[in-house]
Amino acid sequence: MLRFSAALLLAATSLLVSTGVSAVKVTTCGPHVHRLSCETGVINVQSTMYGRTNAEICSGGKSAEEVSNTECSLQDATGTLQSRCDGKKVCELDPRVFTADPCNDTFKYLETNYTCVPATHLITCEHSLAHLECDGDQVIFVYGADFGRHDRTTCCYREPASRLQNVRCSNPTSKVADGCNGKKRCTLRASQSVFGDSCEGTSKYLELAYTCRNK
Ligand SMILES: *[C@@H]1O[C@H](CO)[C@@H](O)[C@H](O)[C@H]1NC(C)=O
Ligand SMILES: *[C@@H]1O[C@H](CO)[C@@H](O)[C@H](O)[C@H]1NC(C)=O
Numbered sequence: 001m002l003r004f005s006a007a008l009l010l011a012a013t014s015l016l017v018s019t020g021v022s023a024v025k026v027t028t029c030g031p032h033v034h035r036l037s038c039e040t041g042v043i044n045v046q047s048t049m050y051g052r053t054n055a056e057i058c059s060g061g062k063s064a065e066e067v068s069n070t071e072c073s074l075q076d077a078t079g080t081l082q083s084r085c086d087g088k089k090v091c092e093l094d095p096r097v098f099t100a101d102p103c104n105d106t107f108k109y110l111e112t113n114y115t116c117v118p119a120t121h122l123i124t125c126e127h128s129l130a131h132l133e134c135d136g137d138q139v140i141f142v143y144g145a146d147f148g149r150h151d152r153t154t155c156c157y158r159e160p161a162s163r164l165q166n167v168r169c170s171n172p173t174s175k176v177a178d179g180c181n182g183k184k185r186c187t188l189r190a191s192q193s194v195f196g197d198s199c200e201g202t203s204k205y206l207e208l209a210y211t212c213r214n215k
Contacts, residue, residue, distance in 0.1 A: 026114075028109060029057075029109045030109070034110050035091070037089065038090075039116070040116060041118045043085045043114050045112060048078045048081040051072035051106070052069060055067050072102050072103035080097055086144030087119070087121075087146075087207070088144065088209070089121060120211065122206075123205055123206070125190065126155065126191060127189070129187050132180050134184050134185070137214060138215070140180045140212065141213045143210060144172065145175070146172050147204055149199070149204050152164045163203040173195055175195060176188060176210075190205060190206035
């Protein structure tokens with residue numbers, strides 16, 4: 001079944017590539033929630049800007065001093081968004097994910113361009129095994145992986161409410177890509193011993209997305 005859907009998705013990928021995938025743009029003013037989502041496929045962040053490069057965007061109700069600096073943007077905001085959001089169907093965050101402030105007197109906004117790419121989206125509950133597999137001559141390419149918790153309903157069977165409460169448990173990991181990229185099949189255990197424990201007392205799951213590509 002997995003093999004079949006992977007082949008099917010790959011066919012869909014080339015179709016989309018040849019017709020051009022349209023990008024989605026999300027702009028969030030100030031320190032509020034920034035939400036990316038894909039109904040079909042998974043998030044693939046193209047570029048992110050955090051700061052201000054335009055005087056008009058998100059300027060309502062702001063003083064001239066707060067919007068006049070249009071040469072303010074945080075370095076590598078794109079990398080942060082990619083590690084947090086790539087491979088997910090929904091990704092919510094706010095500017096607190098950035099540790100630096102590129103211009104503290106300016107009213108900033110967060111803007112992200114992303115596409116939704118076809119992929120096998122896999123959720124593996126803690127203590128279970130994630131199996132990734134490709135058919136024929138193709139090999140695994142991982143878009144992103146996160147060992148944490150982002151809602152109260154995933155992998156909740158018989159878990160006490162206290163272990164489901166923290167839905168801001170995010171631990172983006174490159175371990176899946178490091179261990180699986182270029183292989184035909186790959187099995188990983190969704191456990192703290194592999195991915196570490198970023199939020200003690202919370203029941204976690206491994207969320208990842210991958211495609212099969214020609215070698
Ligand atoms: C998003 O794409 C639009 C249109 O191509 C572009 O004007 C804008 O600068 C892009 N934003 C970022 C954050 O790259
Ligand atoms: C803003 O940044 C400047 C220079 O980096 C620093 O001296 C100042 O204390 C900062 N102000 C606030 C409110 O953080």
